[in-house]
Amino acid sequence: MDLTALQHQLDNLSFLVLFLTMLVYWVGTAFRNLSFLQPLGTAGFALGNFCITGLLIARWIEGGYFPISNLYESLFFLAWGVTAVHLVVEFSSGNRLLGVFTAPLAMGITAFAALSLPPEMQSSEPLVPALKSNWLMMHVSVMMLSYATLMVGSLLAIAFLIVTQGKSVSLQGSSYGSGNERLKSIRNNNSFASTPISVSSSDGQTAVLEQPQTITEEKLSPQRLNFAQTLDNLSYRVIGLGFPLLTVGIIAGAVWANEAWGSYWSWDPKETWALITWLVFAAYLHARITKGWQGKRPAIIASAGLIVVWICYLGVNLLGQGLHSYGWFF
Template sequence: MDLVKFQNLLDNASFGILFVTMLIYWAGAAFPELPYLSTLGTTGMAIANLTMAALLGSRWLEAGYFPLSNLYESLFFLAWGVTAIHLIAENMSKSRLVGVATSPVAMGITAFAALSLPPEMQASAPLVPALKSNWLMMHVSVMMLSYATLMVGAVIAIAFLIVTRGQNVELKGSSVGTGSYRDRIKQLSLAKAQSSDDSSSVAANHGNVAVLNLPKTTTQPPLSPERLNLADTLDNISYRIIGLGFPLLTIGIIAGAVWANEAWGSYWSWDPKETWAFITWLVFAAYLHARITRGWQGKKPAMLAATGFVVVWICYLGVNLLGKGLHSYGWFF
């Protein structure tokens, strides 16, 4: 069997394994009384990860350079990164819902690469002159790994929003901010509540008029303790995974700037890819700033992370679909 047929076998196998794994995770979420499904899901993600690693290694041997020169290779590297970070997140959280959220992302990426791209875009080709640099492995691999990590953290944040039905919930995990700002807000909230109780008491007795302080009605039922515990876990894991992806993104951008100066004579040229990488950095910097220094937790940072998920995809794929730039070679244009 030649390498091309072997690679086609591996990419289709990766898609098939991830598709079955996704169904296993979903079945496990629907039938939590079947604990072995969680183990099967983890095993499926690990096998898919190894299958994609074998595919990328085969491409490396065939072409003689690190396999990140075209869209097909970068998509499989991204999917490999998603499955690798998934295994880390699942081990940290001990929750099968992580796989419910991440397996469709990995499966969709492999489906696009293996089933949608034409054969000429899947084939290995000689590197264009701009890519013949030792910075190829350093910059592109770190950027792709940062995308994978941020995607996993963001999609877990989206799972948090689904579990909590978009409600504001009080969390107690280690990801909850405990800085002076958050403590001051709690003190102000307690003082306001005390003041409101005192005012209500005075109003109720003034003029012998009885006033009933009825609780505010909500359109959604309160969350069960199980959902609250799960939400706390997802919030914590999302925060930690994004905290891992952000330094990778920072290092990747810095390495890209150094490479750009060597290749084009300028550290920064506001190329569309560079611009959206900077926007991605700003979104997740705002997320971490809000959590660490402002004490945000729960719904608001999860919505910011969900926005970051969209921004990452625009930076990675949308720029190449919608416009030309210095980073468009070998992909769509």
């Protein structure tokens, strides 16, 4: 069997499946009478994950090492993680609208890997000496899984901001956040204005009194509010899963760095941005757990986290500098 040809067939097939899956989710959501298409979207995610799994296994057999050593392999491993996290979240929540937001992410990653990278970057090559270590699977795979999980969680936070854009939101009845925070949210939904009232006295003089008048902002419909609360809750839980993975991945990387370079931390650009990523999501979880934040404010932090994750994963390597630059662009 020609494993190289099989890999190219599977990478193109995974892109095609995820592209069709994205269209199925979008059409099924746009047209209510076509909601029966949404189960097909779930099947598309499962099929896409199966294709990527087959690709990674074929790559593993051909190269003789865990396929996560260059950009092509890591992109497909990232896409595998995104589709796997989506399936877990969808089955646990029972909400099939999530694919509207996660399908474009998975499709875009596979499209970049299968259609944009040059053939020489897609071919399997022997590992460079620095990567010939058992820590390759431990460190890189956990980091990539944390990236995939944090990306999905951040994307759900962005979806929350889109759904609630320009609307008043009061999230109540959730299993997290403090009562004071919900009270603040309710108070912030109302603005107070003063309307002058003229009152005549017995001596013919007129007094002007100020009467407070409550102006209520436009609120979300109950159905849309329920979906927004689901997005907020799932985003929090998914990020809560990705953060420990990121922590373990950074620790494993530090141990590997000490074995390879004699130092646990060297402030390499990749290490620095991994620390920045950790701090951003630590701030998010601190705001949710300790401060009781929920809704738009933590969603903004998580949205910024998505940008930071992409810089850490891909942006740093565009510079072609540092100890982590091999096997990527240069």
